[in-house]
Amino acid sequence: MTSLLQRRSPLASGEYQQSLLENLPIEQGNFSDRLSAHNWETLRPAELEIFQINVGKLCNMTCRHCHVDASPDRKEIMTRDTIDLCLRALDLTNAHTVDLTGGAPELNPHFRYLVDQCVARGKHVIDRCNLTVLLLPTIQDLPEWLAERKVEVVCSLPHYRQRNTDAQRGDGTFEKSIEALKRLNAAGYGIGDPDQQLTLMSNPVGAFLASGQAKLEQEWKAGLAKYQGVSFDRLITLNNMPISRFLEWLEATGNLQSYMELLVNSFNPGAIDGLMCRNTLSISWDGYLYDCDFNQMLDLKCESPHIREFDLETLEERAIVTGRHCFGCTAGAGSSCGGALT
Secondary structure, three states: OOOOOOOOOOHOOHHHHHHHOOOOOEEEEEEEHHHHOOOOOOOOOOOOOOOEEEEEOOOOOOOOOOOOOOOOOOOOOOOHHHHHHHHHHHOOOOOOOEEEOOHHHHOOOHHHHHHHHHHHOOOEEEEEEEEHHHHHHHHHHHHHHHOOOEEEEEEEEOOOOOHHHHHOOOOOOOHHHHHHHHOOOOOOOOOOOOOOOOOEEOOOOOOOOOOOOHHHHHHHHHHHHHHHOOOOOOEOOOOOOOHHHHHHHHOOOOOOHHHHHHHHOOOHHHHHOOHHHHHHEEOOOOOOOEEOOHHHHHOOHHHHHHHHHHHHHHHHOOOOOOOOHHHHHHEEOOEEEEOOOO
């Protein structure tokens, strides 16, 4: 598989994806109307806590569900100059966490510089890792390097069973992921040390909602310990967003209408207050500002568009941009980069 962009698919366009979703005939399918019904006339940000930086779309994998459309054929990489602009903006905020994502963020040549700069500022740093990247010869020292800096590693793993993981991410992925988890365990991750936290992140393998996070965590810990001899600290679950390559899969399998109806009919008003767009700012590889990572992939920019003109006061007063895709974050137990919301 190659990226949607490489294949020149219409779904590589954020505008096309939005149009496709908005034109589906779904009763009560207007997200703004559902917010208004629960006294949220306009969705506004709360205090900024998390600075999420997408350092590039380059990845060593091409996963079927990827909302970033990341791939080895994507060459978009955040430059050192843009990274420095992000750091300058970070210094103007009280954000306590810097969340590094991609693509595979570790493939950005300035990744270690960025981590060191954030750690020096006393920030909690998250590395969103696909696991298999840790087996590349040039970065095999990364588990120990991250551990020394107390970086939390959030690893995507669809399932603790091989069949389900390989179905979503490609043959052989599960075996490589387990090898990477063993290396992280050997570096001190996933054994209960709060300074070396290992978090697993699971997306459903199919057109259904994420299951109960707490129950799954117990099941996964038992399964991975018994059958693979690896451990981790916590599990977070996310609903698959109906955008990019997962949207392509939904269309190809005839599941798009039913999945969107599932998201809309599972709307949970209790998830609104904790939506990640309210306490997170998402910065793209080229420095544009978005309310969340999903809006970034649909090119739905903030009212204050670029990091070089960063103005915290203006951002605090902005209206958060929403659309039908937002039902993915309010369905069931809710869904965010930090896992379930209710």
